[in-house]
Amino acid sequence: MNAETISMIPTEHSDPINAQILAISEDLVAGFQSQPFQVIAEKSGVPFDTVIERIKAMLEAGVIRRVRQTLLSTKLAHGALVAWRVPEEHLNAAFDFMSKNDPFSGHVVIRSTDTEVSGSGYRLWTTLKVPVGQSLDHHATVLKRLVKAEEYLLMPANGVFALGVGHVRRKTLEPGDKTDEPAVMMTTATVELNEEEWKVLLALKEELTLEEIGANPWQGRAEQAGVSLERFCEVAHELNRKKVIGRFSTFLEHVKPSASGERVTRFNGLFHWAVPKGREIEAGAEVGRHYCMTHCYWREGGPQFGDVNIMGVVHGTEKARVLEHKAAIDRHLESVGIPVSYTNVFWGGRSEIKPSEISPKVYQEWHARYQDVTSID
Numbered sequence: 001m002n003a004e005t006i007s008m009i010p011t012e013h014s015d016p017i018n019a020q021i022l023a024i025s026e027d028l029v030a031g032f033q034s035q036p037f038q039v040i041a042e043k044s045g046v047p048f049d050t051v052i053e054r055i056k057a058m059l060e061a062g063v064i065r066r067v068r069q070t071l072l073s074t075k076l077a078h079g080a081l082v083a084w085r086v087p088e089e090h091l092n093a094a095f096d097f098m099s100k101n102d103p104f105s106g107h108v109v110i111r112s113t114d115t116e117v118s119g120s121g122y123r124l125w126t127t128l129k130v131p132v133g134q135s136l137d138h139h140a141t142v143l144k145r146l147v148k149a150e151e152y153l154l155m156p157a158n159g160v161f162a163l164g165v166g167h168v169r170r171k172t173l174e175p176g177d178k179t180d181e182p183a184v185m186m187t188t189a190t191v192e193l194n195e196e197e198w199k200v201l202l203a204l205k206e207e208l209t210l211e212e213i214g215a216n217p218w219q220g221r222a223e224q225a226g227v228s229l230e231r232f233c234e235v236a237h238e239l240n241r242k243k244v245i246g247r248f249s250t251f252l253e254h255v256k257p258s259a260s261g262e263r264v265t266r267f268n269g270l271f272h273w274a275v276p277k278g279r280e281i282e283a284g285a286e287v288g289r290h291y292c293m294t295h296c297y298w299r300e301g302g303p304q305f306g307d308v309n310i311m312g313v314v315h316g317t318e319k320a321r322v323l324e325h326k327a328a329i330d331r332h333l334e335s336v337g338i339p340v341s342y343t344n345v346f347w348g349g350r351s352e353i354k355p356s357e358i359s360p361k362v363y364q365e366w367h368a369r370y371q372d373v374t375s376i377d
Contacts, residue, residue, distance in 0.1 A: 009053060011061035013252060018054055018063075020044050025055070025250040032069065032204075032236040035215065036248040048215075055250060056213050063252065067208045068355070070246035071201070075191050077129040077358040078136050080156040081299055081311070083122035086149045091123055094147035095350060097376050098126055103357035103366065104139060111270060111346040118342070119305040122153065125270070125346070129356040131363050132190050142367065146376050155299040155311075159185040159281060161288025162296035162312065163246075173291050175321075176328035183288030183296070185281055191242050199225040200235040201244070202359060251353075267347065268315045269322045272301065272308040273333070274342035280309050283338050287312055290332070292325040306342030319347075 013022055024044040033039045037055070041048040058064040073079060082105075086094045091110065098105040106127040113120045130139050140152050161183040193201065203225040208217055222232035239245050275283040280298045288296035293312045301308035316322040326345065333340055357363070 009057040011054075011058050011063050013058070013063055017046060017050065018058060021046050021051055021054055022250065022252065025051075025248075026252065027247055027249055029248040031247070032233075032240045032245045033248055034218065034233045034236075036069075036217065037213065037215070039248075052214055056210055058250075059210060059213070064250045065353075066251045067213060067249070068206065068251070069204050069248050070355075071205055071358070072186075072244050072246045073129055073356060073358055075189070075242070075244045076193075076201075077131055077190070077356070078134065078156070079127065079129040079188070079356070080136050080154040081297075082126045082128050082140060083119065083153045083155070083301075083305070084124035084126065084144075084147075084149045085122050085151040086124050086147060088123075090148045092350075093376060094124055094149060095352075097147055098124075098143065099352035099354070101376075102143060103362060104129055105143075106356035107351070107353050109268075109351040110349045112349060113344060113346055117306075117344055118303075119301070119344070119346075122304070124149075127356060128154075129358055131358055131360040132192075134360075134363060139367075142370060146370060146373060148375055148377075153302065153304055155301055157188050157297045157299055159187065159284060159298040160296070161185055161284040161298070162293040173325075175292070175324040176332065177291045178332070179289045179291070181289065182282075182285035185284060185288075185298070191244060193239075193242075193244070196225075196227070197235055197239060200227065200232055201239060203232075204236060204239075205355070266317045267319045267322050268313055268351075269326065270346040270348065271312045271314065271326055271329070272305060272342070272344045272346070273310040273340050274301075274307045275310055275333075275338055275340060277309075279338060283310050283333065286333060286336055286338065287329055290325070290329055306344070308342060308344075 010018060013019065021040060021044050025040045028043065029036055029039050037051055038048060041051045055064065055067065059067060095108055095110055099108040109125045110123055111125050112123065128136060128140065130136055136154055140154060144152055203221040212220060218232055219229055222229040225232055273283065284296060284298045287293065287310055292314045294315060296312035298309060299311050314322050314325050
């Protein structure tokens, strides 16, 4: 497609055909697929050539920010949500460094609360992953020195109840909409991979280029991994069986407006609930069954956060609507007899979303680079 042709193709996420494609491509293509765009076409009912044309156009327009095969990195790396207490004068510099210069920090978000409550002083929130065998605490300690943070709190996931995106699909949800059964908790135990599996995995996980969006997106990746396309797909399917492959996804730019000013979402709330010890799995399953939840985890926040142990994220274009979703979940927890001793919402502000690096080689190189650096100033 030339520039003139692309400019004539609708690129807003709200265009009916684009919405039909995105309702599938955001988070409903599970596992590894040798022909993922064909799967999107079949599930969405949109012709294959149109799927390719629209995804390419949306990617070029910045409506889609990346197209890639996701990994269940909880199986491949040690990970945690991290809350950082950073002096206000260093907050934006810390955000910039973690979003641009630390490949192991994924979601980087400055958050706030509506009132001063337990944990309000922890404004910077990140996800952090390090390769198996490395220390989350060590990496966080180095980051603390570099960005002049006062304190950090690591909150690894003990269980996962919801993990998806689906912003377009979730726009029409009513508060309280949920599955017929409670969510099933996924564990975070890591698995070991052999050398060939690592080569395929590292080639598989990178974002697709415009040229790769087509009938055979993995041909070049197989060459990169040094194997045939047939062998590449065999190994990828084996990785799928080992439960280290997530979904194939088109990630929307949901933070910044499009060229025409449209936004996919305006607000994201990180919800906290503290439930009785011993009932975390039950409570997480009841929260995670709500369709509005893009993420839901059992994480221990400790006394700094009112002993929170269930956390989740909801996105929306209206703050009041996000709070309606939370109120519906609160009522549901009460209806099933799960008491909540503390609850709160941390609202997302400035944010940058990127996949976390998991390569042991990149990890060693990064630490060699910064081992003698006192701070980023």
